Amino acid sequence: MLKRTSTLRLSLAALLVFALLLPGAATSYHTGIGGEQNNAGEVIEDVAKEGCLCHNTEADNTVQVILDEVPYGWAEGETYTMHLQLIGGPEAGGAWTGGFSMRVSEGSLGGEDVQNWEGDLTTLTQIEASANVADRMWVIDWTAPAAGTGAVTFWITGNSVNGDAIPGADDRWNQLFFTLPENDGASPAGLRTLFAGDGNVQAPEPDHHGVDLHHMGAKLRAHWLGLLGFGAVIVVVAFAGFLLRYGFSTSYQGRSNQLRLRYHLNRRGDQ
Template sequence: MGMRPSNGYETPTAERSTGGMMRATVNRAILCLMLLGLLALPSMAMSGGPPAETDNDGIDGNGDLTVRYGCTCHNNGAPSDRSVVMITGVPVMYGLDETYQYTITVADSLSLSGGDGNNKAGFLLSSAGMGAFTWADGQDIREAEKAPGDVSHSAIDSDGIWFLNWTAPTEDVGAVSFWLAGNSVDGSGVPDEGDYWNLLSFTVNAPGTIDSGDDAATLETRTISVGDYDTLFLIEESDAEKEAERQAALSLRIYEQGNLLYWTSLVALIVGAVVQKEILERRYDEAPEFLATELAYPQAIRSGLIGVAAFAVGVRWMASDASISFPPDSIVEEGTRTFDLTSFAIGCAFFISAWAAYSVYRTVLAARAEPQIKDTL
């Protein structure tokens, strides 16, 4: 009488308990995925270019302009000299509606000096709306977010170099100030202390502020940079670069010594053969075959003129400071490797001169020889 009948009512309760546990597990998984997605948003946004203000990246900020106050999401908000930021092509004074080509370089100073540093970079450039920026397709540059007059990278770049143009205003607006922010990141996808950034600012003078009579060098474009001093001005070659340079020097020295040995040996063999011939002719009282006078004179004159001309050319090349290279410097691009043939050319000129003189000597001997029966027939 006191026992509860077993009528199957406990089964639905167990099913509800199991279903509730599964729903709780799914909800927790969804929550974790949402949190991971929110954490990834700053790095994903940065990869397509930095925000215009420091509080648009999802991290604490005061709404300051990123290009002027830096990337608060990297390196704990502090700038670093390890991030080298450089811009070239900057004029001292702009001309109205004139276009200048800027080259922006952002890199880790450790990578520049041959070490294992960060190899991805980005930038943000502003002229406060003065003038206009343009760029070619494929430069991974875009209009900055919420700052139509500014430009930034559109994708993280591996070499940290971008080319763009700045066209000056069409009227005199006074001096134009520029701000450039650059960061060198480790590519981990998380803005942490392994990323480095730096700031650079400069001013371009208004038209007419520099007299045309001033030194022309002050009117040319310039390079402005910020970062580790040793990297910018005292870069040391890495061990690999030093070894490559040593191998190149060794190869060139072997090439030059091999050429010197080859041509010296060839000339020695020719001169030795000639001397031997002269000695044997005198020992056995032999002489060159008879050559008629009407043939000997023209031949001697030709050889003499060739000898004099070759000697004059050799002396002129010796007195000249210009080098003889192959391919000639005038037909190759700057930086193309050429071979210095000055010594070889001078040696050839004097050898030809000596051989022509020996030809004159042999012609004279042949003209003085006694004619044989076969020569008179």
């Protein structure tokens, strides 16, 4: 009887732990996310517009949402290739590193290693294979709508995670919103970079920190020989200057005395 009671207690404890972990696992969408979602009983009408509330309730400006190669205006039917990148947040480790949810008011979205959420061409998110890229970068294609549509609004939510596949305090997200006007001939030419965040971006650590002197071999010897040669040239130039300055000092002194004498004679004649 006692053994049966202990087994029942262990089963209930395991079930409780599983129940606690289940909501977190259910709301970790490394395979992509978009549109309407349910978060702890509350409805998120659009993740791209409202944010990834399953990870944290507030956006975090330490995460930089960067969109590169953005035009100043759009032309009918043109396809614009842009690069979306997330910088900041937890270290990129574990099985997953980040993801995003994007929506446009007009036009259609596509790209590399991305997908339209539930077939909606105005939405875009990562796929499972691109949720574990170390640089948290995705290539996005946007095809402009028909002429006369007017300004197009873009909504992007970027999620930078620690890779444990469970929403937690370490995960961070931020949002980038902007409007792209229709090109009426007055829009500037060229492309630009848009970003949202505090701008505190640190350069990545180098892959290596120089070369060990013991492994430089002939290159190191050539370096020192070059320095010795340069030093020898400096010594020769200095010696030549010293010789020119003091090697004929007697002649210089005699000529100097003649100049002084001529100066005194001229002054005496003037007086």
